Amino acid sequence: AQSVTQLGSHVSVSEGALVLLRCNYSSSVPPYLFWYVQYPNQGLQLLLKYTTGATLVKGINGFEAEFKKSETSFHLTKPSAHMSDAAEYFCAVSDYGGSQGNLIFGKGTKLSVKP
Amino acid sequence: NAGVTQTPKFQVLKTGQSMTLQCAQDMNHNSMYWYRQDPGMGLRLIYYSASEGTTDKGEVPNGYNVSRLNKREFSLRLESAAPSQTSVYFCASREGQGYGEQYFGPGTRLTVT
Numbered sequence: 001a002q003s004v005t006q007l008g009s010h011v012s013v014s015e016g017a018l019v020l021l022r023c024n025y026s027s028s029v030p031p032y033l034f035w036y037v038q039y040p041n042q043g044l045q046l047l048l049k050y051t052t053g054a055t056l057v058k059g060i061n062g063f064e065a066e067f068k069k070s071e072t073s074f075h076l077t078k079p080s081a082h083m084s085d086a087a088e089y090f091c092a093v094s095d096y097g098g099s100q101g102n103l104i105f106g107k108g109t110k111l112s113v114k115p
Numbered sequence: 116n117a118g119v120t121q122t123p124k125f126q127v128l129k130t131g132q133s134m135t136l137q138c139a140q141d142m143n144h145n146s147m148y149w150y151r152q153d154p155g156m157g158l159r160l161i162y163y164s165a166s167e168g169t170t171d172k173g174e175v176p177n178g179y180n181v182s183r184l185n186k187r188e189f190s191l192r193l194e195s196a197a198p199s200q201t202s203v204y205f206c207a208s209r210e211g212q213g214y215g216e217q218y219f220g221p222g223t224r225l226t227v228t
Contacts (some may be wrong), residue, residue, distance in 0.1 A: 009155065026225060034216060043119075043219035044158075090157060099163075101146060101209055102173070103217060105157040 002027045002093045006106035014114045019063075019078040023091030023108050026072060031093035033074040034103065035065055039087045047089070048073060061085070086113045117141055119220035121206050127226045128196045136191040136223050140207030146209040147189035148217060149181060151202040158205065164189055173222075196227045 007022040025031055036044040048059025055067040061084075065076045071096050074091060088110045093104040122137045123224060142146065145166045150158040166182040180192045189208075190200030193200060203224050209219040 034220075041222075043221045044207075045219070046216045049216055100158060101215070101217075102148070102163060103158075105159075107155060107157040 002024065002031070002104045004091050004093050004104055004106035006089075006091050006109050008109055009107065010110050010112065011014050012037075012112040012114060013041040013081045015083055016080050019076070019081045019085065019091050019111065021076040021091075021111065023065075023076065023106060024072055025091070025093045026092055033065075033067060035059065035074075035095075036092065037061075037087050038089045038090065044090065045078070047076060070083045081111075081113045085115050086111055103114070116122040119206055119208055119218055121223050123223060124221070125209065128227065129144075130197060131155075132196050133192065133198065134225075135193075136181075136206075137188070138190065138220060139188045140206075140208040140218070140224050141187065142208060143186070143220055144208035144210050144218070145186070147183065148207040148209070149179075149189070150205045150207065151175065151200075152205060152222075153202050161191065161204075162178075166224045174195050182202055196225075198227045201225060201227045 003026045005024045006072040034049045038044050038046050048057045050057050050067045058064045063078045088108045090108045091106040119140045124171045148163045149161040159175045162181040164170045167186045172180050203222050205222050206220040208218050209217045
């Protein structure tokens with residue numbers, strides 16, 4: 001069965017600093033991987049996804065993530081944090097177990113950005 | 116194009132009361148999902164509907180029922196609400212082909228006292 005582990009429930013960075021949010025997954029087949037962002041009192045919005053092909057994936061708002069099969073990781077990065085990046089971020093893996101497209105979510109990482 | 120809509124936005128119930136959460140999508144998607152979100156738990160799948168006419172249990176189905184009314188609408192019913200069902204509920208939809216992303220509604224914040 002697939003699973004997702006997000007390291008760090010809270011991450012705090014200064015404005016302009018590098019953002020690194022960690023995600024490790026387990027999957028018995030090549031995974032489809034997603035990062036979603038949730039702003040306060042809103043639904044989830046897709047940041048980026050990896051399906052096949054290029055392992056470095058670029059998303060919205062300057063975020064990118066790299067799929068590393070050998071490390072079973074899909075960490076999210078942004079070179080320079082902005083105050084508007086403060087939100088909760090969820091990593092998810094697609095469920096190949098028979099449900100055809102169900103997502104297994106990590107527990108989320110709340111990002112704070114200090115001025 | 117409204118995407119995924121949910122009603123109501125907020126609801127307070129007393130223990131034992133029933134209610135139905137409504138969800139509709141206008142993207143002609145085949146698959147629809149209901150999740151609950153609790154602090155520190157991420158999102159957990161309650162029920163899903165891979166296509167019109169089918170529904171299946173997810174990770175946490177106990178205490179809930181669903182109806183896929185047509186291709187657009189997927190409702191979640193709490194027959195006898197319990198305080199443990201206090202949560203934020205999200206509906207999502209997906210095209211159904213391949214493993215594309217899910218699109219989420221704005222959520223319903225439910226409190227059971």
